[in-house]
Amino acid sequence: MDKDLAAQVADTARRVVASGAISANGHGNVSIRVPGASEMYFTAGPSLIDHPASAVARVGLDGTLLEGELPPIQAAVVAMHTAMYADNSDVGCVLHTHSPYATAYAVARRRIECWIEAMAMFGLQDGVPVAGYGPRGSEEAIAHIRSAVTAGVPAVLLANHGVLVFHRNADLAILVGGVVEEAAQAGINSAKLGGPVEVPAELRAAALQRAMAFDRQGTARA
Numbered sequence: 042m043d044k045d046l047a048a049q050v051a052d053t054a055r056r057v058v059a060s061g062a063i064s065a066n067g068h069g070n071v072s073i074r075v076p077g078a079s080e081m082y083f084t085a086g087p088s089l090i091d092h093p094a095s096a097v098a099r100v101g102l103d104g105t106l107l108e109g110e111l112p113p114i115q116a117a118v119v120a121m122h123t124a125m126y127a128d129n130s131d132v133g134c135v136l137h138t139h140s141p142y143a144t145a146y147a148v149a150r151r152r153i154e155c156w157i158e159a160m161a162m163f164g165l166q167d168g169v170p171v172a173g174y175g176p177r178g179s180e181e182a183i184a185h186i187r188s189a190v191t192a193g194v195p196a197v198l199l200a201n202h203g204v205l206v207f208h209r210n211a212d213l214a215i216l217v218g219g220v221v222e223e224a225a226q227a228g229i230n231s232a233k234l235g236g237p238v239e240v241p242a243e244l245r246a247a248a249l250q251r252a253m254a255f256d257r258q259g260t261a262r263a
């Protein structure tokens with residue numbers, strides 16, 4: 042076991058919890074791809090809250106447990122992570138949570154549309170799709186995820202379950218998980234005010250370009 046990588050997975054779990062985009066019981070899992078190998082490091086603990094590095098498991102992308110322990114509840118969802126790595130060589134981190142507002146949309150089987158600018162900036166300009174229901178981590182569930190996710194989309198709602206986020210690295214995955222939860226919360230809160238209004242389609246690219254222009258300039262210092 043690479044101690045640094047296991048610590049990195051535990052730290053990612055800690056940061057997901059700190060982000061607030063997680064249910065109160067901390068249910069979920071985090072994985073990080075092992076660079077240059079068909080393996081991932083995966084949180085095998087029952088909750089992401091105070092998840093120790095010692096409970097991180099090393100798992101092959103074919104689903105084989107290579108090192109550590111994998112309790113049944115966590116073993117059942119391994120395929121949700123391995124499928125994301127197998128499908129996209131750019132994916133370096135996968136997060137799964139039951140963050141409450143996004144999960145409300147997953148339970149209602151409703152997409153989160155592009156209601157906040159951050160969605161346009163982070164690959165969700167066409168909203169967060171919903172993958173149809175299948176038992177957690179089953180072949181059926183994975184097939185639904187694969188058919189819901191289109192190229193470049195970093196997140197999907199899992200019907201009657203929760204959220205799956207996948208990105209190049211942990212920083213971006215945590216960020217997108219937060220954006221999805223924030224958009225879902227805004228969607229639900231604005232329902233009392235007549236309902237959310239989407240960012241006009243023609244301005245989504247403009248929002249991204251403006252953000253990129255500021256990014257290129259770097260931090261302004263007086």
Ligand SMILES: [Zn+2]
Nearest residue numbers: 069138202203
């Ligand atoms: Zn779950």
